[in-house]
Amino acid sequence: MNTMLNEMRWAVSDTAVMTWRNVLRYRRSPDLLIFSTIQPVMFVLLFVYVFGGAIRSGGLNYVDFLLPGILVQTTLFGSTQTGVGLAEDLQKGMIDRYKSLPMARLAVVAGRIFSDVIRNVFVVMLMIGVGLAIGFRFQGGITGFALPGVVVLFGFAFSWMMAMSGVSAKSVEASQAFSFMFIFPVTFLSSTFVPVETMPGWLQPVAEYNPVTAAVNTARSLAHGGEVWGWMWRMLAWTLGILVVFVPLTVTRYRKV
Amino acid sequence: MxxxxxxxxxxxxxxxxxxxxxxxxxxxxxxxxxxxxxxxxxxxxxxxxxxxxxxxxxxxxxxxxxxxxxxxxxxxxxxxxxxxxxxxxxxxxxxxxxxxxxxxxxxxxxxxxxxxxxxxxxxxxxxxxxxxxxxxxxxxxxxxxxxxxxxxxxxxxxxxxxxxxxxxxxxxxxxxxxxxxxxxxxxxxxxxxxxxxxxxxATAGNENLTIQLVHRSQFSEAVEALERSGCGRPQGEPETGRITVMVSDGSAALGRVVREFDTASIQFSDLSLKEPTLDDVFLALTGRTAEIAEAESQVDAQV
Missing domain, CATH: 3.40.50.300 (P-loop containing nucleotide triphosphate hydrolases)
Structure with a gap:
């Protein structure tokens, strides 16, 4: 029992070291920082000013409607970086170094994911700032404070899913291509950018049961009031389900690399 | 293993x-x-x-x-x-x-x-x-x-x-x-x-004696002289004037070769006795040189 506790303590310490390494990596690669900050900001501006006038957003200003959704979209797009980063580490042979060390196996993947959580917190805050500057306002009062936490939590679950693609892919490019092929439809086929009711009838159920819709609607109702729990428990169930499936799957897969 | x-x-x-x-x-x-x-x-x-x-x-x-x-x-x-x-x-x-x-x-x-x-x-x-x-x-x-x-x-x-x-x-x-x-x-x-x-x-055996001739025209005379001196079978190319021969008794063979060449007035610019390298060992052990073996394995990898 004692050795197990000791092992867990070391796993936490190893994960902290790997998180630090990956945060440094972000700070030192301008292209990654630009990808993860300028791109989402650009999305907000393009959607608000280009599509905003043409989208019926059910009683809310489009910027108010869009921002909670685009926060979710940003963390999901960001989660592809988890997979790509892991694939890159695997390809560069650094993984052989890690594997020859007496460190916790989980730490390489977990450190990568926690650094992405840190980045997501930063990016979400930045985007709320940009939103506020172009007219976004919280309509729902105090629950708005829970918004960043919910968005980051959901992104955390998706990072594990993408980590699985990263440790399974044969190359960085393959991981990238696969992630986007998955993330794009799953993000767009949801209530992220438009109300589900405006989609064709046959498509509505798909969007309705999409986990992204659960997350976006949770975020939206936290920001502006309305039915929170109905969406929140669905989002939490998805989050838990994804973690239960993908954490063991990814770690097992990584061991075999 | x-x-x-x-x-x-x-x-x-x-x-x-x-x-x-x-x-x-x-x-x-x-x-x-x-x-x-x-x-x-x-x-x-x-x-x-x-x-x-x-x-x-x-x-x-x-x-x-x-x-x-x-x-x-x-x-x-x-x-x-x-x-x-x-x-x-x-x-x-x-x-x-x-x-x-x-x-x-x-x-x-x-x-x-x-x-x-x-x-x-x-x-x-x-x-x-x-x-x-x-x-x-x-x-x-x-x-x-x-x-x-x-x-x-x-x-x-x-x-x-x-x-x-x-x-x-x-x-x-x-x-x-x-x-x-x-x-x-x-x-x-x-x-x-x-x-x-x-x-x-030592398993690869003998030392190699390499001779560089000054006049390529003397190639066949040189080969005959080497055979007379009781060395192994000379190998070389007339075009380069370079001959290699295996010897079992190192420096003694060197002396005999020099004397034979002197008698026949064959001029050489370089004469060297070399221990076999590990390359020679590898060749002796596998019948291939390391480079050829490597090339072979690369071909295999591509198939």
Missing amino acids: SLEVEKGTVLGLLGPNGAGKTTLVRILTTLLMPDAGRATVMGYDVVKQAAELRSVIGLAGQSAAVDDYLTGRENLEMVGRLYRMGRRESRKRAAELLEQFSLTEAGDRRTSTYSGGMRRRLDLSLSLVAKPPTLFLDEPTTGLDPRSRIDLWNVIRGLVDDGATVLLTTQYMEEADRLADNIVVIDLGGIIAQGTAAELK
Whole structure:
């Protein structure tokens, strides 16, 4: 029992070291920082000013409607970086170094994911700032404070899913291509950018049961009031389900690399 | 297959690409699970006691595994922390190793700015962070320029003098010759010869006598003179005026050849007696040269 506790303590310490390494990596690669900050900001501006006038957003200003959704979209797009980063580490042979060390196996993947959580917190805050500057306002009062936490939590679950693609892919490019092929439809086929009711009838159920819709609607109702729990428990169930499936799957897969 | 490396010595594992050197090293360092059979290193089972084994070995691989986003010092400190050394201890050890490998000056630069030789030195130093008693060096100088190669050889020699036990794989005969106390030649997954460099060379037999003629027109006279002097069968090309002959009695043969050439007034610009190289050994053992074997294995890999 004692050795197990000791092992867990070391796993936490190893994960902290790997998180630090990956945060440094972000700070030192301008292209990654630009990808993860300028791109989402650009999305907000393009959607608000280009599509905003043409989208019926059910009683809310489009910027108010869009921002909670685009926060979710940003963390999901960001989660592809988890997979790509892991694939890159695997390809560069650094993984052989890690594997020859007496460190916790989980730490390489977990450190990568926690650094992405840190980045997501930063990016979400930045985007709320940009939103506020172009007219976004919280309509729902105090629950708005829970918004960043919910968005980051959901992104955390998706990072594990993408980590699985990263440790399974044969190359960085393959991981990238696969992630986007998955993330794009799953993000767009949801209530992220438009109300589900405006989609064709046959498509509505798909969007309705999409986990992204659960997350976006949770975020939206936290920001502006309305039915929170109905969406929140669905989002939490998805989050838990994804973690239960993908954490063991990814770690097992990584061991075999 | 059993490999024995005496403490404080270097065992050179020699063989062409595709012979199974890297696979063997990857299994012995727990990077790869053996498909069948079992392996132990220093008494530790590579599968069942992988964790214990990892803390007593160091590995420097073929492709220098250093983190490009970090500085040399950060690389060393990170690995120290992952060996579960304290923060302060990791920092101290990093400084020591930078000093030992002449990287102090470059220590705070990102490793993406390092030269090939510097990366290999850092890679090697990373494998030494926890002062492991046993080191696995998998083709440590592949792809380096001659100057960096010699630098690295000196570093490795120094480590061994300080008591490290090393398993070195290489395709360079010269490298094994310089560094290894004992050599095992493997090919097609099995051991085909072992011994010291001198012992292996002795199995290849005789010394080579090489003569460079001044006048190519004297080629056939020279061949006749060599046959008269009781050497082996001369081999050479009339176009280059260069002849090689195997001799069993070294310097005595040298004297006879010089006298025969004098009598026949054949002029030569160079006459040299050479010990067989490990390349000759490899050729004698496998019937192929290391380069040809390598080319073959590359063709196989493409098919």
